[in-house]
Structure formats: structure tokens, C-alpha cells
Amino acid sequence: MPVMSYIQAVTSALREEMQRDEKVFVLGEDVGRKGGVFKATEGLYNEFGEYRVLDTPLAESAIAGVGIGAAMYGMRPVAEMQFADFIMPAVNQIISEAARIRYRSNNDWDCPIVIRAPYGGGVHGALYHSQSVEAIFANQPGLKIVMPSTPYDVKGLLKAAIRDNDPVLFFEHKRAYRLLKGEVPEEDYVLPIGKADVKREGSDITVITYGLCVHFALQAAEKLAEEGIDAHILDLRTIYPLDKEAIIEAAKKTGKVLLVTEDNKEGSIIGEVAAIIAENCLFDLDAPVQRLAGPDVPSMPYAPTMEKFFMMNPDKIEKAMRELAEF
Amino acid sequence: MPVMSYIQAVTSALREEMQRDEKVFVLGEDVGRKGGVFKATEGLYNEFGEYRVLDTPLAESAIAGVGIGAAMYGMRPVAEMQFADFIMPAVNQIISEAARIRYRSNNDWDCPIVIRAPYGGGVHGALYHSQSVEAIFANQPGLKIVMPSTPYDVKGLLKAAIRDNDPVLFFEHKRAYRLLKGEVPEEDYVLPIGKADVKREGSDITVITYGLCVHFALQAAEKLAEEGIDAHILDLRTIYPLDKEAIIEAAKKTGKVLLVTEDNKEGSIIGEVAAIIAENCLFDLDAPVQRLAGPDVPSMPYAPTMEKFFMMNPDKIEKAMRELAEF
Amino acid sequence: MTGNRHEELGLSNNQVLEMYKTMLLARKLDERMWLLNRAGKIPFVISCQGQEAAQVGAAFALDRNEDYVAPYYRDMGVVLAFGMTAKELMLSAFAKAEDPNSGGRQMPSHFGQKKNRILTGSSPVTTQVPHAVGVALAAKMENKNLVSFVTLGEGSSNQGDFHEGLNFAGVHKLPVITMVENNKYAISVPAEKQLGNQKVSDRALGYGMPGFTVDGNDPLEIYRVVKEARDRALNGEGPTLIEAVSYRLTAHSSDDDDRSYRDREEVEEAKKLDSIFTFAEYLKNANILTEDLETEITNEINILVNEATDYAENAPYAEPEDALKYVYEEK
Amino acid sequence: MTGNRHEELGLSNNQVLEMYKTMLLARKLDERMWLLNRAGKIPFVISCQGQEAAQVGAAFALDRNEDYVAPYYRDMGVVLAFGMTAKELMLSAFAKAEDPNSGGRQMPSHFGQKKNRILTGSSPVTTQVPHAVGVALAAKMENKNLVSFVTLGEGSSNQGDFHEGLNFAGVHKLPVITMVENNKYAISVPAEKQLGNQKVSDRALGYGMPGFTVDGNDPLEIYRVVKEARDRALNGEGPTLIEAVSYRLTAHSSDDDDRSYRDREEVEEAKKLDSIFTFAEYLKNANILTEDLETEITNEINILVNEATDYAENAPYAEPEDALKYVYEEK
Numbered sequence A, B: 001m002p003v004m005s006y007i008q009a010v011t012s013a014l015r016e017e018m019q020r021d022e023k024v025f026v027l028g029e030d031v032g033r034k035g036g037v038f039k040a041t042e043g044l045y046n047e048f049g050e051y052r053v054l055d056t057p058l059a060e061s062a063i064a065g066v067g068i069g070a071a072m073y074g075m076r077p078v079a080e081m082q083f084a085d086f087i088m089p090a091v092n093q094i095i096s097e098a099a100r101i102r103y104r105s106n107n108d109w110d111c112p113i114v115i116r117a118p119y120g121g122g123v124h125g126a127l128y129h130s131q132s133v134e135a136i137f138a139n140q141p142g143l144k145i146v147m148p149s150t151p152y153d154v155k156g157l158l159k160a161a162i163r164d165n166d167p168v169l170f171f172e173h174k175r176a177y178r179l180l181k182g183e184v185p186e187e188d189y190v191l192p193i194g195k196a197d198v199k200r201e202g203s204d205i206t207v208i209t210y211g212l213c214v215h216f217a218l219q220a221a222e223k224l225a226e227e228g229i230d231a232h233i234l235d236l237r238t239i240y241p242l243d244k245e246a247i248i249e250a251a252k253k254t255g256k257v258l259l260v261t262e263d264n265k266e267g268s269i270i271g272e273v274a275a276i277i278a279e280n281c282l283f284d285l286d287a288p289v290q291r292l293a294g295p296d297v298p299s300m301p302y303a304p305t306m307e308k309f310f311m312m313n314p315d316k317i318e319k320a321m322r323e324l325a326e327f
Numbered sequence C, D: 001m002t003g004n005r006h007e008e009l010g011l012s013n014n015q016v017l018e019m020y021k022t023m024l025l026a027r028k029l030d031e032r033m034w035l036l037n038r039a040g041k042i043p044f045v046i047s048c049q050g051q052e053a054a055q056v057g058a059a060f061a062l063d064r065n066e067d068y069v070a071p072y073y074r075d076m077g078v079v080l081a082f083g084m085t086a087k088e089l090m091l092s093a094f095a096k097a098e099d100p101n102s103g104g105r106q107m108p109s110h111f112g113q114k115k116n117r118i119l120t121g122s123s124p125v126t127t128q129v130p131h132a133v134g135v136a137l138a139a140k141m142e143n144k145n146l147v148s149f150v151t152l153g154e155g156s157s158n159q160g161d162f163h164e165g166l167n168f169a170g171v172h173k174l175p176v177i178t179m180v181e182n183n184k185y186a187i188s189v190p191a192e193k194q195l196g197n198q199k200v201s202d203r204a205l206g207y208g209m210p211g212f213t214v215d216g217n218d219p220l221e222i223y224r225v226v227k228e229a230r231d232r233a234l235n236g237e238g239p240t241l242i243e244a245v246s247y248r249l250t251a252h253s254s255d256d257d258d259r260s261y262r263d264r265e266e267v268e269e270a271k272k273l274d275s276i277f278t279f280a281e282y283l284k285n286a287n288i289l290t291e292d293l294e295t296e297i298t299n300e301i302n303i304l305v306n307e308a309t310d311y312a313e314n315a316p317y318a319e320p321e322d323a324l325k326y327v328y329e330e331k
């Protein structure tokens, strides 16, 4: 199987879906001629032309809203928000419109749009180029939110998102873009939205996380394996709506659960994961549910000292895992 | 003590703060001549004039953004969003700006703005005049979110919000406006933002909730008292950042916890409450944490059958309380 | 309104009569809804009254078999012209399961009907503008011979989505027609306190499109301007902004009392220009509407409104658990 | 640029020299930052190059002791004129604790300094427009003799906040001056693909305010137009929209490579109009800038830039735990 980077998986999913279905098109800021500020759409403008890889004016509410209109018409827009942090002007279109179109029209209309956005920190991006914004949306029935952790998952889930008949937010970790590489099949495949995935089988403690933190957790698990601590790692993949069964199963498996997110702690989506466990696994737990997250400050500062203090990393996870194992 | 309605408490807090401090002013749609669509600002236009009770153009991002600019200058704006549902166009200003001004400027600037908005259902308001929107914001350090449940709390907390030197979202339940009446002191008083409040002492089960649901829970508790079930009821009052100590104390008190919200279940703020309990009270619990919430559909439909199906009420809470007590 | 202006526009006597009937039906349905509301039978009404001429004049200038519309809550005239029936509108007013707009989920006047290419709308104002632009973009990409048509109030034209949507359409010369129905008020706030500039149509310049301010009480003038806009759009000349100026004859909605913020005289003055009467006048002068015909039409419409009301009143609500349906695609 | 245009504007020789020095300092600081970036010493630069004339010309037309500014990330010329020092700017570029803008929390060019009435800015574009309007509203309410001044790029003028903010200012005739720095690109997207209409200033009409498109390479012309706008504002005549047209001489930022989307010839052409040279030329023709003086100024600025760099490079970062401070007021 060919090996590709996380961002190559994005590009190749887009290319193949655009080849497969003429209705699929990309729109966003600098996605056309420049191929995107991260190069996620590189080459597509030349291959598919201006209108299928559309450079839009600098206006996120229009990017989402025009995409929504096109989706209602029957197109399959894939809108890019240049950074997840800049999705905020589009919140009204996403929450009031995309998420509610099927429901409010009693199934008459639908809105098959994908909104991609690079999120996450550790890239000297400071407050407004480092954020995890999923918690803002992870309470809106009608939306699906996917946050993949490997090139394989990126490709299979982005294809699934494009073929899905409901709106999907697709958050890609910008530090993962070039950091993570992995095997990706040549053939067309899709992965199920709404299903978590066990990334490591283990019996001592359970770690539940998503996005780049999966990678960090796996690194930490390898280290701890040397100490004889065997971690079970569940990758949520879809963070809204959550795969409750998989969460319950993973929690019950070891009875000791660590939840990890790069986001701030209070109000992050791992709170909901903890709640699901608290509701369903009380008598299976051997230790209180643990949460490891960023501090409750607005976002990651720019200065390297403070950025590192905020940003999640394998060491922080390893420490929390060891403590839980020793509980 | 005089008795006033929930909305009269809003008006009287505004009036007194405007009398106390010239920098306090109100802005929003229809707040001036008309006195607001719910009449929350009735009489203020005549008393304070056009510029201190300003009818703005129909543009929520400007209402928030102009308010933020005025707050940075040194004014104390109280912005009204006509319905909480229509706060969405202002999300960028609230999250990217108001919440981050102190932090990003390293304490050089601050942003003492209050944003009031009527939320909640049971008023034949359908999808877009019934929503609970707090979960969208309850993950943003820098913001405070207050959701009072009684006229007394409304007045004391709204005054505190206006005097607070950080941005506060103040959500008022629109059905509570005329439904709830209560005693309110004549003298000036403020209540602490960030502190939950025990609304009923009890020993069998703990109910933790906020807003109009506190009222429903108290009604349910009175009924259950006749059956000998003694409920402890904690009113969160500030739903972000949460009063963790009070939550832990209330949970430990009875070991059986029911969390109630009118919002959808998944991703609502009671998930965070459950997580706090799961982290801190595992060995004090006699039953799994229970959550009672709206179904995971976008919002309340208009037709009375479906609205009732969605909307929280005392019967639903009573039933859940009884089940928990019997666990 | 004199002479045979409609013939100059290429409209037959039958067509203008059809326009008039549609306007009158909208008015009569609207009036009935107020009665039903005041009788406690339906919880909410928001009116088209005073804006029927603009709505129907515009709709008749469109291709009602191909074009897409993204109407706002007052556009009963538009949706009637696009094929929604009196019965369907009443089902929506009564929030009954059979309501094609939303199955009783949304408030009345939150229009949407796929088979008639009426995009589903919401309450937050102006979000429909980018949607219509998106339809126009799709039509351009697919080389379709159609336009999209979107309306909103003058207050709503101050939302960011207006700016972002129209500029997008201007850059890509998309076949979308935006009609601002300036009824002089946004709830209680008069246009002077909403708009930095008197004419909304002056905003067109900033987006590189033509802009027109038109008498919204004159369905023929609206027809002409929309028709020309449509021709330009199909010609690849891009979007148009039209401002239709009339007056909101009712309170903002059944929840509003407008006496606190506007004079009765002002309302009475505006009523003199009410298109339901002035257009009838025109048709009479042109010998198209006779007294007999008027009685016949009124009777027909009365029957229609009565039947729609009875049907809707007796129709069932959705089951409580139906609230759980259609959050996501159900396969 | 010939003659003694500055005198006609009431500017002394000293004042125009001061303008020139400020422009040059901005340019030299900016150039140094690129060197530091390419040497791996600072992670990010975003430039003022090509826009100094507009920034400094505008700032000098304001009351730098009373007015408020809400600059955008390219406005090094504005903040220097408003009192931020070279050292402070370098502290920000190096993300050091002493940086007055943010204590090293924000990327460079995210300006803010309360003592100089520079509002704190963020990355999402155009949010500062309503803030400046809010300051102007406050100034009007408090009867203060001051204006607020806000800038943004032409791409950013397509955000909803531009529309909502300017319309608000238009309705209430607020003392706010908006200057769009049209440098022809928004990252890779040229102005034709951003703007439905060629001139941003044409948008002014829709908000009921005067609009002007000005040569952004001519600091005196900018000075004149901003000065007049300020006079109108203080006179109660309300806001003004100004478009300053120049060219972005560098790539968008240190993370961008502009060769993929614009021709080298185009950039070379633009460099011929670079205000740093053309304004020097003007000052030489007017016998204000002699060769000796030029050398002196260059030396002075070099020293300033060197000192600022050294100081900032050696200054300490904030402590890791400082990340926890100032989420809320700390009493």
C-alpha cells in the first residue's frame, strides 16, 4: 500500500470524489490558484478548472451560505475554512441553516455540504491559528463532526463525508498535515461516519481521544508497554454524535479511563464522553474518570514557553496514563 | 419585600444601574421606543433618552461589536439580542473578540459588556424562538454565562453582570418572564457570579439544574415530598465557568444525582456537570448520574403535540426523580 | 395607473387578471389568519399585507416552472404564484402534519416546498441571501437557463449576509435577483434608523450590479424591472438589486402592537395606496375587471379560503414522537 | 509629486520630514524582521511594505493624543505614529514578555496599546470595524472631541462586519473614519475576484457617507482626505470611507510564496511607485531632504532598529505558567 501524509490523504480524497461525481466542487479562500494556504487543494484548480475549485471572496458566512444554497440545489460542495478559528463568522449559517434544513422542512430539503477546516496547535499559530473549535458545534443535532487521526481515516472519512446527505464538519489537525504518514489503499473505500475505532487493544487502562492526540497517546502507550502497562486506545473519529456503544465498551473493558483532548477542559467534548461513562459504567469503574486537557484559558499563546505549557504532548499523556494505571 | 415578575426584575436592574452609572447604556433591536419585544426595557427610553436606550439596525454582529468597542472605550454597554436564537451572527464578535480581549492584550484592555438574550421554549416559538444556546458558548474561557431562575436572582445577578469587568452572557428564560414572580428587596444588592445556590435542602436525591427548570424541579420536589422523597436542589445560576465545589458538595450530599436541562442532551452543559461528578465523586455515588434533557433533535417544533414532547416540564422531572430515588 | 401599461409589457388581460387574483387571494388568506388568531385558533400570524403587488408582480416576471425562489416570511404572494395552495398555507398556519412547508414544525410563513423550488427558510433574517446566490452559482456551473430570486426586508438588508451574498454574486456575475421589500419599518424601527442611506438600491453599486428603487404598490412596474433583471441574468450579465417600496399595513405580527411607535394617520395615508385597490382600479379602467367579475372572483376566493380553513382546522397534528424524525437522513 | 503641496495642506517642513522618518522606520523594521525570519530567529512576519504612505499620511492627519485607532496587521506605520516604539515592535516580533501588545501571546502585528489608544486587535479580519464604531458612539455620547480611525484590507471589506459596522456609523452619523488599504491582493486572490465592484469607496453611498479612492502611495493626498474626514466628523457630519490604493510589495506573509499567483513583472512595476522613494524624491525636490540629512536619518534608523533587535532578542520570554494569567480580571 502506498504511504502518504495526512494532507495528501485530504487532497487525494478530494480529487477522487471530484473525478467520481461532477457535482462535487470545492470553494474557499485561496483554494484555487494557490492550492490553499496548506496546499490541501494543490493541483485541483489545474485539473478541474476555476468553477470546481473556486477562490471565493474573503467572507466565511458566504462561503458556508453559498455552499448551502448549492447543496440544496443538488450540488456536493466542499467548503474550506482557511483556519478553524475563522469559522466563527459562519456559525449562523452552519447552526441555524445547514444543521436544520432537513428537520425544519420535514425531510423535504437536504443539505449535503462538507465544511473542512484545519484546527489545532503546536505550530506557533498563537490564539487565532491554534484553536480547537469543535465544542462550539458538538451540541447541534443535524450536524456531524469528524476529526480523523490518520491518513487512512482521513481519506475514508472525507469520502464518506462528501457522499453523506447531511452536513458534515471535517476538522483536520494542521500539525498532523505533514507530521503523520501512513498506508492508504489504492482502491476506493469509505469509512463509516459515527463509528469510533480501537487504535490499540489493551487491558490495563483505556484512553479515549481523537485527532492528533491519538497519535500522542499511541506514542505514550508504546513507552508504557515497556513498563508493562497495557493501554487500550479508542479513537472517537466522529465526535458528534458520539459512538456511545464503543465508548461504553471501551470504558468497561479496563475500568480505568483517561479522556484526552487538546481543547480547553471545561465544556470540551470529553465532558460528554465522561457523562456517557458516568451514566452507563458506574459499577464497572475502578477509578474515577480522568480528563487531560488544555488549561481553561482562551487559546494557546505564541511565545514558545507558553505555547508548550498549553499544548498537549506525549509526555503529558504518558504521565496521566501512568498515574491512572497506578490508581 | 415587594413582589415582582422575572421580567420586572430585569427592567428594574437595568434602570437602577443606569441611574447609578452614566456609562451604562442599552442597545439592541426595538429596545428604545417600543421598549423591547418582551418589554424588558419598557420606560427606559423615556427616562434616559435615545442614546442610552439605543434602537440599533437589525445586525447582531454590529450590536455585539459596537458594544465591545464602546466597552473598550470605557462604557458599560448592555446589549440585547432579541432572541437567543439570533445571537448566532454575533458569535465571532463574542467568542473571538469579547472573550479574548483581556487575555490577548495581556491585561491591557478589558471588555465589560453584558449581552442579554431571552432563551427557552414552551411558548409556541418553534425552532428559532425556543432554543437554549448556552452550550455553544460554555466552552470559552474569558466569558461568563449567567442563567437565573428567580426574580431575586435576576436582579442581583444582572447588576453584578453590569458591574463585572469581563463580558457576561445573561440568558433569561422567556417563559419565566411573566410566569415567575417573587420577592425582591428594595435596597441595592448584587449576587456573586460564579456561585451556585441551593434552592431546596434535601437528603434523598440531588437535582442539579438551572433556569426555568429550577422552578419545575421545585414543583416536582414538593409533590415528591408528600411521598416522603426529600430532594436537594442546586441551582447552577452561573453555567460557565461552573461552581465545581458546589456541584461536588451537592452530589456527595445524597449520592444520587439527577441533572436536568431544557437543552438537547448530547453536548449540553449538564454533560460537563456529570463529568465533574464522575471525576470527583465516584466513591460517593449510590446510583449512576442521571441526565434528563430534551431529545437530540435541532429544536422544539411548533405544533403543540411535538412541542410538548420536547419541552421539559414538572411531570418529566418528577418521574425521573422518583425513579432515581427508587434506585 | 392608467392606460394599457400591461400590454406594453407583453402581458395579456388574462395574465394581469391572474396577478390580481393571486394578490387578492394572498390578502384574503392573510386577513382570515388574523381572524383565526384573534379567535384563539392559531397562535401566530405575520402578514403580507401591503406587499402583495411587489411579490406577485415579481413572481409573474419569473419562470415559475424553472426558477428558484428564496422567499422571506411575508412572501405569501410569491409562494402562491409559485404553486403553493391556499390549503397548504392554512395547514401551515394551523401547524398541521400535512403542512408541506414543515409538517407543522415551523411557525407559519416559514416557507419551503421542494417540488415548487421554494427553498426552505428559517427565522434568522437574511440567511437566505447566500442560499439564493448558491443556487445561482450551481445554475451557472451547470449551464442551466434559470435564475434564483430572493427577498428580504429593508431592516434585514443591514445584516452581514446581505453584503457577503451580494458581493459574491457580483464577483461571479451570477443569475440572482435580490428584491428588498422596503415596508418602512423593521418591527418598531423606522427605515431612517435602519439604513445609513435612504435608498437600499444604492448599495448595488458597491457590488457591481444595477440597482433600482421601484414603487412596490405597482405590480406592473415591479414586473418590468424583474423581467429585465431576469433577461440580463440569463444573458450572463449577472445579478440585480431591486428595492420595492411600499408600507407594512399591519402590525409587525400578531404579537406586536404598533400603536406605541407609529401614528394612525401614517397608516391611514398608506392605505390609500394599497395595491389591492389601486390595481383593481387599473383593471377596471382597462375594462378587464367588471363588477360581475369582481363579485365572482371574490366569491371564488371566499370559498377557497373557507375550504382551506375548514380542511386545515380539522386536519390532524403530527404525533408527539414525530418530533424525533428527520434529524439526519433515514434510510 | 512636485511643488510645495505640503505647505498648501498646512504641513510644516518638519512635519513632512517626521512623516518620512516614520515611513522609513516602518520599512526598515519590516525589512529587518524578514531577515530575522529567514535566519530562523522569529517565526512569522507580515508586512507593511508598500502601505507606509497611506498609514503614516492618515495617522498624521489625526489627533495623535486624543483619537483612537483600530489598526490591522499591516499598520506598522499607524502604530509608530501613534507612539509605539521600535523596541516594542521588536519585542512583539520576538514574542517576549515585555511586548506591550500582548506580552508575547499574540503573533506579531496584532497591535494593541491602551496608553496610546490603539485598540487590541485579533486575527479574524474586520472585527475591528464595529469596535471603532463603538468607540465613535461612545465619543458622541460623551461629547468628546475625538474620532476613531479603523483600517482593513480590500479583501476584508467583503466581511459582514464591514457592512454592519459602516451602516451603524451611517445611521448615527458617528465620528469614525474607515480606511481600506487596497493593496490589490488578499493572499493569492486579486481584487477583481474579491470585489464585485472595482472601487471599494463606492460602497460608501449605500451607508450614506462620502467615499474617496485615493492614491495610497501619496502620503500628502491621504493626509488631506483624512484631515477633511476628521473635520467633518468633529462637525457632526458623520463617518467617511476612504480607499487607499497601493500594492503589497512582499508576499502575504513569511509563510506565503507569491510566485505561484502573481508575475514578477507586476511586482517590479509596482516597486517603481514605492512611496519610500517617491516621497523622498518629493522632499528632495522641496529641498527638505538633503543628501546629508538622508544619511543622518538612515544612520539614526539603523541604530534604532539594531538596538531594538538586540534588546528584544535578549529579553526573556514569559514564564510557562504565565499562560494562565488574565483570563478574567484578577483582583
Ligand SMILES: Cc1ncc(C[n+]2csc(CCOP(=O)(O)OP(=O)(O)O)c2C)c(N)n1
Pocket: B029, B058, B060, B082, B086, B089, C074, C123, C124, C125, C152, C153, C154, C155, C156, C157, C181, C183, C185, C186, C187, C248, C252
Ligand atoms: C437575525 C435576526 N435578528 C432578529 C430577528 C427578529 N426579527 C424578526 S423580523 C424583524 C424585523 C425585520 O424587519 P425587515 O427586515 O424590515 O422586514 P419586515 O418585517 O419589515 O418585512 C426582526 C428584528 C430575526 N428574525 N433574525
Ligand SMILES: Cc1ncc(C[n+]2csc(CCOP(=O)(O)OP(=O)(O)O)c2C)c(N)n1
Pocket: A029, A058, A060, A082, A086, A089, D074, D123, D124, D125, D152, D153, D154, D155, D156, D157, D181, D183, D185, D186, D187, D248, D252
Ligand atoms: C475571518 C478571517 N478569515 C480568513 C483569514 C485568513 N487571512 C488572513 S489575511 C487574509 C487576506 C486578507 O486580505 P486583505 O483584506 O486584502 O488584506 P491584506 O492582507 O491584503 O492587507 C486572509 C484570508 C482571517 N485572518 N480572518
Ligand SMILES: [Mg+2]
Pocket: C153, C154, C155, C181, C182, C183, C184, C185, C186, C187
Ligand atoms: Mg421592513
Ligand SMILES: [Mg+2]
Pocket: D153, D154, D155, D181, D182, D183, D184, D185, D186, D187
Ligand atoms: Mg489586500
